Amino acid sequence: MIQPRSQNSITYTQVIHLSHVIDIDIPQWSGDPIVEFETVAELNNDGYYLRRFSLGEHSATHINAPNSFHSFAVGIDQYPAQSLVVPAVVINICQATAVNPDYALTIADVLAWEEEYGEVYPGRVVLLNTGWQKKWLDKSAFLNHDAQGIPHFPGFGSDATQFLLNERQIAGVGIDTHGVDPGQDNSFAINRLVLEQPRIVLENLTNLDQLPAKGTTLAIAPLRLRGGSGSPVGVLAFIP
Incomplete structure (x- = not known):
């Protein structure tokens, strides 16, 4: 399990949503359940407004649990509360992804970031800013399927992920695309690697x-x- 932080206070000047609004027309992974809303109570008739909703566990902005890729691993209900309040660093690869939509984070990218900002400390979540969030309202551009139906979007490279896990002892990863694995990788290698433990x-x-x-x-x-x-x-992101 992820160890709790020793620091127990957060100093911030701003709070920012990092989650997209959930709606019926959001980009969806092929085969995922559609997003549905159904009104079950109305103010005029029932005195209150209430809807039923349905969507997949990996729809919209979401977190993956180890049991999604490893048999008999823990589910999302077993994450301790303290593991879900974590410091984060952001690596920007927008320049590379603008040229190559299949770009994957490299060890060289991590070391270049560290040269400017200092070493990635243990217990951090590494967030990858690829610029893909700007494509969210265009499902075709966001998933970027080719003629064979293969998606093309950037993600974490295997070597860089191994380095971050083994040499920097990070708490996890996050990204603005539909997967921490590059779109072409249908083996979900990065997910499997990171989620060998409840990260x-x-x-x-x-x-x-x-x-x-x-x-x-x-x-x-x-x-x-x-x-x-x-x-x-x-x-929620608490900005110092």
């Missing part, structure tokens, strides 16, 4: 361009779905 994997984040490179604290609030493979999630 953080956040996908479909937004507003990463509003965060500083370091100093942000995340408050991550999944639905505690029993045995859940993941959950739509509210993520």
